[in-house]
Amino acid sequence: MKNFSEEDLIAYHLGDLGWWKQRQLHSAIEKDAALAAESEAIAETLRAFRGDAAPIVDDAMLERAWQRVRPSLEVLSPAPRQHRTRTVWMVGAGSALAGATAVVLLLVPFMHRVPGTQQAANGVQPATIAERAHDLLQELQGKKSAQGNNSKQEVAVLLPDAVAEDPSLAAHLDMAERVLTEVSHSDGRLQPETQEQVHRLLLENAVYYRSAESRGDMSTAAVIDDLGRVLTSLDAEPRDSAHDEDAMRLQIHIGDVLLDLRILHHNTDSPAATVKPTVLPASSRQTSF
Amino acid sequence: MAKDEQDAIARVVAGDRDAYRVLMERHMPAVLRLTLRVTANSVDAEEAAQEAFLKAYKKLPDFRREAAFGTWVYRIAMNCALDLVERRNRDLNWNAVPMDGEPGFAPIAESHRPSPERELLDREARRQREEAMKVLTPMERTAFVLRHMEDQPIPVISAALGVPENSARQAVFRAVGKLRKQLSAVRGVGRAVANVQPQEAR
Numbered sequence: 001m002k003n004f005s006e007e008d009l010i011a012y013h014l015g016d017l018g019w020w021k022q023r024q025l026h027s028a029i030e031k032d033a034a035l036a037a038e039s040e041a042i043a044e045t046l047r048a049f050r051g052d053a054a055p056i057v058d059d060a061m062l063e064r065a066w067q068r069v070r071p072s073l074e075v076l077s078p079a080p081r082q083h084r085t086r087t088v089w090m091v092g093a094g095s096a097l098a099g100a101t102a103v104v105l106l107l108v109p110f111m112h113r114v115p116g117t118q119q120a121a122n123g124v125q126p127a128t129i130a131e132r133a134h135d136l137l138q139e140l141q142g143k144k145s146a147q148g149n150n151s152k153q154e155v156a157v158l159l160p161d162a163v164a165e166d167p168s169l170a171a172h173l174d175m176a177e178r179v180l181t182e183v184s185h186s187d188g189r190l191q192p193e194t195q196e197q198v199h200r201l202l203l204e205n206a207v208y209y210r211s212a213e214s215r216g217d218m219s220t221a222a223v224i225d226d227l228g229r230v231l232t233s234l235d236a237e238p239r240d241s242a243h244d245e246d247a248m249r250l251q252i253h254i255g256d257v258l259l260d261l262r263i264l265h266h267n268t269d270s271p272a273a274t275v276k277p278t279v280l281p282a283s284s285r286q287t288s289f
Numbered sequence: 290m291a292k293d294e295q296d297a298i299a300r301v302v303a304g305d306r307d308a309y310r311v312l313m314e315r316h317m318p319a320v321l322r323l324t325l326r327v328t329a330n331s332v333d334a335e336e337a338a339q340e341a342f343l344k345a346y347k348k349l350p351d352f353r354r355e356a357a358f359g360t361w362v363y364r365i366a367m368n369c370a371l372d373l374v375e376r377r378n379r380d381l382n383w384n385a386v387p388m389d390g391e392p393g394f395a396p397i398a399e400s401h402r403p404s405p406e407r408e409l410l411d412r413e414a415r416r417q418r419e420e421a422m423k424v425l426t427p428m429e430r431t432a433f434v435l436r437h438m439e440d441q442p443i444p445v446i447s448a449a450l451g452v453p454e455n456s457a458r459q460a461v462f463r464a465v466g467k468l469r470k471q472l473s474a475v476r477g478v479g480r481a482v483a484n485v486q487p488q489e490a491r
Contacts, residue, residue: 010465014436016443016458045469049418049437057318061335065317066310069339073306073346167424174428174460175375182451 202231327370341366367449374427421471433464
C-alpha cells in the first residue's frame with residue numbers, strides 16, 4: 001500500500017489534496033488502523049481550533065476605529081494617473097535602456113577574460129557576487145541532488161533539529177524568507193522599510209550564526225552563513241543597474257534553496273515516522289553535509 | 290461589488306473622506322475577526338485592522354473597481370496582522386492583553402452567551418489553545434489561522450503574506466504538527482493527573 005505522510009493527512013483534513021489522492025488516502029484510512037489513528041489525532045487537533053466564536057463589532061468599537069483612522073486620511077484627488085504613469089514609465093524605460101546599453105558597452109572588452117561561463121557566452125559579464133551566488137546555488141543544488149532520488153525525504157532527516165527546537169531561529173528564518181521574497185518581486189531600490197528589515201535581519205543573523213557555530217552545529221551554521229551573504233549584499237548594495245539586479249536575483253534564488261532546506265528540516269519534527277517508518281531509516285540521521 | 294460601495298469609493302477618490310466610513314463599517318467585522326485570530330489580543334487586533342483600512346485608503350486610487358473591496362482590504366489585513374505579530378515578537382517589553390484576559394477583551398464581545406460552567410470550560414480550552422499557539426512562529430500562526438479558521442485557500446494566503454505557495458503550505462503543515470504535539474502533551478498531563486488522583490485518594 002502507498003505510504004502517506006503526516007503532511008498528506010493534514011492536507012486531507014484541510015481539503016487541500018487533489019481528488020484522486022484524497023480518495024486514495026480515504027480508502028487507506030479505512031483499511032489501516034494505525035493510519036486511521038494518526039488521522040484522528042490530526043482531526044482532533046484541528047477540531048480543537050475550530051470552536052472560537054466570532055467576535056461582534058459593536059457601534060462603539062466602530063466609532064472608536066473611525067475616530068482613530070479619520071485624522072490620518074488625506075483628501076484624495078483624482079490625479080490624471082494614466083498620463084502620469086505613462087510618462088514615468090517612458091522615462092524609466094528610457095533610462096533603463098540607456099543604462100543597460102552603457103553597461104553592455106563597458107563590459108564587452110572584458111568578456112573574453114571569463115571563458116566558459118554561461119553569462120560570458122551570452123555576452124553579459126557576471127558580477128563577482130553573481131558568480132559567487134551562482135556557484136553557491138550550484139553547490140547547494142548538487143548537495144540536494146546528491147542525497148539520491150528520494151532526496152526530499154532524505155534531506156529532511158539529514159538536517160539537525162536545531163531550527164525546530166529554537167522558535168526564535170525559526171521566526172528569524174520565516175521573516176528572512178518573507179523579506180527575500182518581497183525583494184525578489186520588487187524592482188529598483190529597496191523601500192526604506194525593507195532596507196531596515198534587511199539590516200536588522202543581518203544583525204540577528206550574525207548572532208544565530210555564532211550560536212550555531214559555537215554549539216558545533218555546522219550544517220545549520222552553513223545555512224545561516226549563506227543567508228547572511230544574501231543579506232549582506234542586499235544591505236550594502238543599492239540596486240541601481242540591471243547588472244546588480246542579476247546578481248541579486250541569483251542570490252535570492254539561493255535564499256529560496258536555503259529556505260526550502262529549512263522547511264524540509266522542520267518536517268523532521270513531525271511524527272511522520274510513525275506512519276511510514278521504512279522511509280526514514282535511523283542510520284541516515286548520522287549523516288550531515 | 291454593491292453599488293453603494295462603488296459610489297462610496299468614487300466619492301472618496303473624489304475627495305470626500307467621510308464616505309470611507311461606509312466601507313469601514315461594512316467590512317470592519319470580518320477584518321477584525323481575522324486580525325483578532327491572528328494577533329490573539331484585542332488591542333493589537335484593532336491596531337492591525339485600523340492599519341489595514343488606512344493602507345487600503347491610501348491605495349484606493351489604484352484600486353480596480355471591478356474587484357471586491359471587502360476581499361481586497363481583508364487581504365491587506367492579513368499582511369498587517371502578521372507584520373504586527375512579528376513586531377511584537379521582537380519587542381520583548383510589549384505586554385498586550387491576551388485574548389482570554391478580561392480587561393482588554395471586553396469591547397469585542399462574543400456572539401453567544403453560554404452558561405457559567407460552559408464559559409469556564411471554554412475559557413480553559415481557549416487558554417490551552419493559546420498556550421499551544423505560542424510555540425508557532427508568526428508566519429506559522431498566521432498561515433494556520435488563515436487556512437484553518439478563516440478557510441482561505443493557499444494561493445490567497447501566499448499572496449497576502451508575500452511568500453511562495455509552497456512556503457505557505459509548509460507553514461500550515463508545521464503549525465499543525467507543532468500544535469498537535471503541544472496539545473497531546475497537555476492532554477497527556479491531564480490524563481496522567483486524572484489517573485494518579487484516585488490512587489492517591491486511596
